[in-house]
Amino acid sequence: MTATIQAKPASTEHISTRARVAKVFTDSGVVTWRNVMNVRRNPEWLLGATAFPIMFVLMFAYVFGGAIGGPGGDSSQYREFLIAGIFAQTVAFNSSYTVIGFASDLQKGIIDRFRSLPMSRLAVILGRTTADQVLSVVVLVVMSACGLLIGWRIRGSFLDAVLGYLMILLFAFAMSWIGAYIGLIARSVEVANSAGLIWMFPLTFVSSAFVPQESLPGVLGPIADWNPFTAAVNATRDLFNNPSPAGWPEPSGWPAENAALYAILSCVAIIAIFAPLATAQYRRVASK
Amino acid sequence: MSENDRQVAVRARDLVKTYGSTRALDGVDLEVPSGKVLGLLGPNGAGKTTTVRILTTLLKPDSGEAWVAGRDVLAEPDSVRRVIGLSGQYAAVDENLTGFENLYMVGRLYGQNKATARARARELLARFQLDEAADRPSKGYSGGMRRRLDLAGALVAEPTVVILDEPTTGLDPRGRIEMWEVIKELVADGTTVLLTTQYLEEADQLADSIVVIDKGRVIARGTADELKSQISGERLELVVSTVDELPATAKVLAEVGAAEPAIDEHTRRVDVIVDTGPKALVEALRLLDAQNVVVQDVALHRPTLDDVFLSLTGSRAESEGEQ
Ligand SMILES: Nc1ncnc2c1ncn2[C@@H]1O[C@H](COP(=O)(O)OP(=O)(O)OP(=O)(O)O)[C@@H](O)[C@H]1O
Numbered sequence A: 001m002t003a004t005i006q007a008k009p010a011s012t013e014h015i016s017t018r019a020r021v022a023k024v025f026t027d028s029g030v031v032t033w034r035n036v037m038n039v040r041r042n043p044e045w046l047l048g049a050t051a052f053p054i055m056f057v058l059m060f061a062y063v064f065g066g067a068i069g070g071p072g073g074d075s076s077q078y079r080e081f082l083i084a085g086i087f088a089q090t091v092a093f094n095s096s097y098t099v100i101g102f103a104s105d106l107q108k109g110i111i112d113r114f115r116s117l118p119m120s121r122l123a124v125i126l127g128r129t130t131a132d133q134v135l136s137v138v139v140l141v142v143m144s145a146c147g148l149l150i151g152w153r154i155r156g157s158f159l160d161a162v163l164g165y166l167m168i169l170l171f172a173f174a175m176s177w178i179g180a181y182i183g184l185i186a187r188s189v190e191v192a193n194s195a196g197l198i199w200m201f202p203l204t205f206v207s208s209a210f211v212p213q214e215s216l217p218g219v220l221g222p223i224a225d226w227n228p229f230t231a232a233v234n235a236t237r238d239l240f241n242n243p244s245p246a247g248w249p250e251p252s253g254w255p256a257e258n259a260a261l262y263a264i265l266s267c268v269a270i271i272a273i274f275a276p277l278a279t280a281q282y283r284r285v286a287s288k
Numbered sequence B: 001m002s003e004n005d006r007q008v009a010v011r012a013r014d015l016v017k018t019y020g021s022t023r024a025l026d027g028v029d030l031e032v033p034s035g036k037v038l039g040l041l042g043p044n045g046a047g048k049t050t051t052v053r054i055l056t057t058l059l060k061p062d063s064g065e066a067w068v069a070g071r072d073v074l075a076e077p078d079s080v081r082r083v084i085g086l087s088g089q090y091a092a093v094d095e096n097l098t099g100f101e102n103l104y105m106v107g108r109l110y111g112q113n114k115a116t117a118r119a120r121a122r123e124l125l126a127r128f129q130l131d132e133a134a135d136r137p138s139k140g141y142s143g144g145m146r147r148r149l150d151l152a153g154a155l156v157a158e159p160t161v162v163i164l165d166e167p168t169t170g171l172d173p174r175g176r177i178e179m180w181e182v183i184k185e186l187v188a189d190g191t192t193v194l195l196t197t198q199y200l201e202e203a204d205q206l207a208d209s210i211v212v213i214d215k216g217r218v219i220a221r222g223t224a225d226e227l228k229s230q231i232s233g234e235r236l237e238l239v240v241s242t243v244d245e246l247p248a249t250a251k252v253l254a255e256v257g258a259a260e261p262a263i264d265e266h267t268r269r270v271d272v273i274v275d276t277g278p279k280a281l282v283e284a285l286r287l288l289d290a291q292n293v294v295v296q297d298v299a300l301h302r303p304t305l306d307d308v309f310l311s312l313t314g315s316r317a318e319s320e321g322e323q
């Protein structure tokens, strides 16, 4: 063989902390782009992500609404009450895309490819949870349109409305870190599929999303009161200025009276717990 | 970096990795000199992928050490990742991204700026004859195209060491030959290559030296020629016209041969290793003619790597009472 061997310079052997942090952000940006592209190439995703919540809106607004929503079968106040809960539920269910996304990347060897690159580990997860927020925004636009069609209105100020949406997005972000962790523990896409969804039902139904939380029996009442999901829903409802239907008991207790504060604190706590867990699991998972 | 490290691009010492009671690797040593190709050859479950995953920082061994381009794989994994390119056993392409997007993404993650990543992606796509399909989602690519795209991904940052895990498994003959060409070009550019394969022909074609592993242990090493010469002499092969003639034929071949002949009833073939080919051939035909055995076909050839491989892995398996 007559090859000439060139010693190629090992690029930037010593990297400053600042450059490292910058790399986390650029890498996260690249991974976010990749995940968003993945969804754009599968537009039927939007159908899957919105069909469920639209069905819920129709069921609760028109099937149960008459019974739940107060006397005389007038469910218009209930429909207005419902939408904040639907928003929060929609983005919570969205986190199952994180779960499935990770499980499928693991299965297809994409994670191995990432791990063989000199990139930030955190970026693989951050890129996924961030991409989820892009998707959440798209879904919230669709669901807002759906809400407007059935008579829901934002009755507060513009600024409060923006804060209401931000509240939902913060909650969505927290949920997708839980999703990331579950996706990285799941052993297959099939497991991820059910593991990603199953905990959604107690989370979103033992709450103030569809019924007055005061009406829940036994221990479910306090659970609903302290459920971060309830807090996110109540805070958003307050910001949209969507009252409970006339004659409903006002929720009481510290979490209800400080819904926004409690919602923010619990979201931050969830991220603080699940971000390190997910990162550690990422490190462990492929090195088996 | 010592002078020795400059000459040895990949070195593994006594790698051990167990999964429960399975010893996936049971003390593997290997060295790849800079600019050379090492073929890591072994049957299913031999430990090829496990070795590759350790060398590419994806897996930590239970014990043992490894260096790539003078960097300690265990102590400085990030530094190793900067100088290697990996193409794993199953092509890790993102199906929903186009060929271009896949390579662009990898370039960006290596820290290239947008313009560089774009230019490099186009360059590689052209080199791997993927330029026509470059802007189609890779979902629609053939197996060979995916494999080439995956390999292109490994080359984005011009690595000094490229590690390929069964690069041609699942490709049709044409795809395989195309992949061989690509690998040969890489080597001509001075890149060090470690490739795993189950095909002796492939190791013979591409590798400067070969390490044969089975059940996590190295069972032979050397150049293709050295391995072939481990089985001395030549192989004499006869096909007779009826099954009834097989015992007599075997008896004759046992006489002229240097080892026990092997009989295949299905193809009515008997073969044996002989020391001096032409002489044994003439003698065998004379003896068979005297017994009126009708020989339909006769061949004499040097042992192939397959013979070496089978004699190495086969005998080992038998001695442990499996098979
Ligand atoms: N994650 C794992 N858990 C348990 N056993 C494993 C795991 N990975 C590999 N093994 C076992 O280790 C051994 C070596 O596996 P490895 O994948 O390295 O073989 P290989 O030579 O690459 O085989 P193939 O040609 O099939 O790809 C096999 O017995 C395999 O079953």
Ligand SMILES: [Mg+2]
Pocket (backbone or CB within 6 Å): B048, B049, B050, B089, B165
């Ligand atoms: Mg393998």
